[in-house]
Amino acid sequence: MTNERRVLVHSDKNALSGSVAARFLTKTVDILEESAEAHIVLTGGSVGIAVLAAINSSSARDTVDWSRVHFWWGDDRWLPEGDAERNDRxxxxxxxxxxxxxxxxxHPFATSDSGLDLDTAALAYAEELAEHAEDGASLPRFDITFLGVGPDGHIASLFPDQPGIRVTETTTIPVRNSPKPPPERLSLTRPAINSSERIWLVLAGADKASALGLALAGASYTDVPAAGAKGRKRTVFFVDQEAAAEVPESLIAPSY
Known part of the structure; x- marks a missing residue:
């Protein structure tokens, strides 16, 4: 178990999304050669969705046996089904x-028009996760978890100095009073995220530079949640040049 943390810098957002897409396709094929199925956790945000679009447009897209891949989400907004602001849509x-x-x-989170309240929806997702876990565990083996990072350093819907970032006893939480609209959300907890074999944080733009620099400099995860994202095998920050402005040179990897 290497538990490496690496930063890979790309020239711009387009190069970033294309590179991550190519790596994802290659790694997923490798995972499926060793395992019966793969479990992938998706994120939202402009860069996260750009990566998915790049996967779709890749000539290698169908080298993956998608029938053996499960998709989960790190978080989603408590909005009606089909709402354009939902990560699953x-x-x-x-x-x-x-x-x-x-x-x-x-496996999307429940929607606000599902007939469930926010707390019940969080419990329902935890139960669904447990149903796909092995040997009585509470979570499937997440092979790759994608995360975006906000300018404030938040990951999923775990925000700085909010109660959710401190929760350790459950795998999913309801989020209320989010500092970023909408105020109500559903999210995996930090321990659930960190159960992942690989965490890939994908971020672009000058507004992310400070949060990234603090995360890599050892800030408290309660102050900068991205600092607390650590995959069991590997943690990789895929960034563009602007986001990398405050990253120490010693952490920038020439290759992966």
């Missing part, structure tokens, strides 16, 4: 509606 438009993934392999 954006992911479907960018990739999932275009590949041969069975419907039962796609």
């Amino acid at each position: 954006q992911a479907a438009d960018a990739l999932l509606d275009h590949i041969a993934v069975p419907g039962e392999n796609v």
Whole structure:
């Protein structure tokens, strides 16, 4: 178990999304050669969705046996089904509606019009995660978890100095009073995220430079949640030049 943290810098957002897409396709093929199925956790945001669109447009897209891939989400907004602001809707438009993934392999959070309240929806997602776990565990083996990073350093819907970033006893939480609209959300907890074999944080833009620099400099994860994202095998920050402005040279990897 290497538990490496690496920063890979790309020239711009387009190069970033294309590179991450290519690496994802290659790694997923490798995972499926060793395992019966793969579990992938998706994120939202402009860069996260750009990566999914790049996967869809890649000539290597169908080298993956999508029937053996499960998709989960790190968080989502508490909005009605089909709302354009939901991460699951954006992911479907960018990739999932275009590949041969069975419907039962796609695991979105409940929607605000599902008939569930926010707390029950969080419990329901935790139960669904446990149903796909092995040996009585509470989570599947997440092979790759994608995360975006906000200018404030938040990941999923775990925000600085908010109660959610400190939760350790559950895998999912309801989020209220989010500093970023909408105020109500559902999210994986930090321990659930960190159960992942690989965490890939993908971020672009000068407004992310300070948060990234603080995360890599050892800031407290309660102040900068991105600092607390650590995959079991590897943690990789895929960034563009602007976001990398405050990254120490010693952490920038020439290759992966």
